[in-house]
Amino acid sequence: MRQVAGLLLAAGQGARLGTPKALVEYRGERLVDRGVRLLHEGGCHPVIVVLGAATLQVRGAVAVVNPDWRTGMGSSLRVGLAALPPEAEAVVVALVDQPFVEPAAVRALIDSGAPVAVATYGGRPRNPVLIARGHVERVAAMANGDVGARPFLTAYPELVTEVEVPGDPRDIDTPEDLTTLTGED
Template sequence: MIAGLLLAAGEGARLGTPKALVEFGGERLVDRGVRLLAEGGCRPVVVVLGAATVQVRGAVSVRNPDWRTGMGSSLRAGLAALPPEATAVVVALVDQPLVRAGAVRALAASGAGLAVATYGGRRANPVLIAREHFAGVAELAVGDVGARAFMKAHPGLVTEVACDEHGDPADIDTPQDLELLEGRWKRVLDLLEGR
């Protein structure tokens, strides 16, 4: 069983509001992230919250009291909250709304114990971590570093999975980023609807 883990604890200092609460395409980023993981086949989906406490449907919410210390503590809190029957987890970030469920499915289908999505040959999110690596990943997840430190320390374990056709890993850090990505999203919808 592959679980899903959405990291959504940050305060969004440059954005001016916690990212989990931000609306994108008429949907909160936290709900969009849960849907991404669920549609990608992850069960259960765990959301790590911190700066904002919100009700999230379709997911197990975990509060990270140390969210101010950075993404590392949220990743550790999320890994610790996964059920014992989860053999692996796909970790996604709340502020990447253009990543699609195909990326999650591609990571799961890779059969790898440690896999990272690539776009244009560059590593980004989401990532897949097998249970055998949970402790090692958690140990090196410090400050604003998530699984990247473990992958850097163990390059031979990492499988890169090309996800160019499954979205765009651009993230939302500022109001300008939000406006830019909403524009991209609207253009994609217009193309799909033949406008």
């Protein structure tokens, strides 16, 4: 069994939401804590969380701060990938604003044995993604602005294994999304 780290991108300010998404609570749990739990329960160790707009304590994870978080997800992905421990053979990258992704999705990516794997829901590729150590440098080099691994995945489709997973990939970007997804006002 290969050692797979988890990487939770949680640095954004949530401009459209009005608050950093990491701080949003759903059923009494902050989204950042939910994301850490997702990765742990899916089989990742250690879990690294990239913070930026909000600086907070995160239990069960190594927190790193992206000083350039305002430039977008690309810089957060680079900071997180740079923090991977040397023993990590791969990393599963997840986003803090997808609270309905299930640990089984993470486990399916790991169990695929693929060097690059993308979770799909009903045949549509979404997050999380798994990247083997040998591709981390190229992924980091191509991550810019408000995109993460997408440029790498698009440039090297022959490397990508799509893995159909259970769960719901919807994300929370606006107060309306939060109300719709949670049923709470």
